[in-house]
Amino acid sequence: MPQLTISGVARQVGLQASAIRYYEKIGLLPPAQRMSGQRRYDTTALYRLAIIQWGRQLGFTLDEIRRLFFGFRNVTRASERWQTLSRKKLAELDGLMDGIKTMRRLLKKMMQNCHCDTLEQCGKGIFRSGCAAVVVKSLPLKRRRSP
Numbered sequence: 001m002p003q004l005t006i007s008g009v010a011r012q013v014g015l016q017a018s019a020i021r022y023y024e025k026i027g028l029l030p031p032a033q034r035m036s037g038q039r040r041y042d043t044t045a046l047y048r049l050a051i052i053q054w055g056r057q058l059g060f061t062l063d064e065i066r067r068l069f070f071g072f073r074n075v076t077r078a079s080e081r082w083q084t085l086s087r088k089k090l091a092e093l094d095g096l097m098d099g100i101k102t103m104r105r106l107l108k109k110m111m112q113n114c115h116c117d118t119l120e121q122c123g124k125g126i127f128r129s130g131c132a133a134v135v136v137k138s139l140p141l142k143r144r145r146s147p
């Protein structure tokens with residue numbers, strides 16, 4: 001099998017070498033063989049990195065991708081793994097969409113009903129109407145993407 005340098009792998013999959021080292025460090029990519037101290041990869045590393053990148057593009061976290069690789073019995077087909085994780089991700093997205101719809105409705109209501117001159121007036125109105133007790137499931141903040 002051809003042995004690829006980390007820069008060769010990075011070039012072929014469109015990642016930085018640091019991302020490849022990171023995936024190796026956290027166990028998503030098996031440790032590379034070393035030749036004269038340099039990492040050497042075979043083509044299976046390209047395929048695994050393609051799966052990692054595809055998973056990231058679909059919105060899966062690195063922990064979810066780790067589950068794809070290691071969270072199933074060895075005999076579980078890849079298609080079953082993707083389907084299991086995809087069902088959970090779709091349910092998560094449905095919940096986020098519900099939260100977004102609720103937030104949009106509240107924002108529109110606030111825009112129509114708020115005529116306050118000061119934030120103190122606004123806070124007083126919110127407090128008196130009991131709206132402060134309304135709990136909306138907050139949406140996750142956009143996190144900085146790891147490599």
